[in-house]
Amino acid sequence: MKSINCSLCILKSEAAKNLSSGELNILNQSCVEVDFKKDEVIFKQNAMSSNIIYLQSGMVKLVIEGPQRKQILKIKKAPCYLGLPTTMGDKINHYSAVAVIPTRACFIDLNVFKELLKLNPDFSYEIIVELCKNELEQFHRCVNLVQKQIFGRLANNLIQFSEDLYNADEFDLPLNRNEFADLVCTSRETISRMLTELAEENVIKVSGKRIKILNKEMLKKIRENG
């Protein structure tokens, strides 16, 4: 097995910064590092879950199989923890995680993770903060989904890619049109049409998966009013 040095990750993880050297040692000994290529599954819905996953680098999509079709719950980028709700909340995963670009992840044994939560309150506190932020985000996503029309939802997602995930006005969508539709909760055709329409209005520039935001003010207006 490849030897791992968790102290490198402390640089990134708010929670792990609080671990003592002894606790880091515990982590070191029960942590396995894995590289994933694009489209490789990190964990699968309905499979047994026994690991907490820490994303060192890369980006993943969280996918759930709904009653009608599959849905993309969220795009997550490193550094972050993955699968906290699905691992702590039940014996099996309630959703899948799939890499959308090359991704490096650490698998942490659930029991060790629980042990660290008990040992170190500062560590636990940061984990709770992350969970709470996620919950708030999901609440907002939920109302947006129900109360906004598709242009508003699309604009919202484009802004999130730009501001939250890439910190750039120009970026490559890590999803094809079908998956992007699954994220915005609409059909592939509608996404396609609306992207062309936004491009015609010079709000964005589209060439394949490459998106450039030309008029962020307008896009934000669409997000609010759409």
Add this chain to the structure above:
DNA sequence: GCATTAACCACAG
């Protein structure tokens, strides 16, 4: 009624 929104189907690069 009439307009708007958005899904589904089909088909072509």
Add this chain to the structure above:
DNA sequence: CTGTGGTTAATGC
């Protein structure tokens, strides 16, 4: 895989 056109159903003046 993607873009487009036609059709259709639901909803709101």
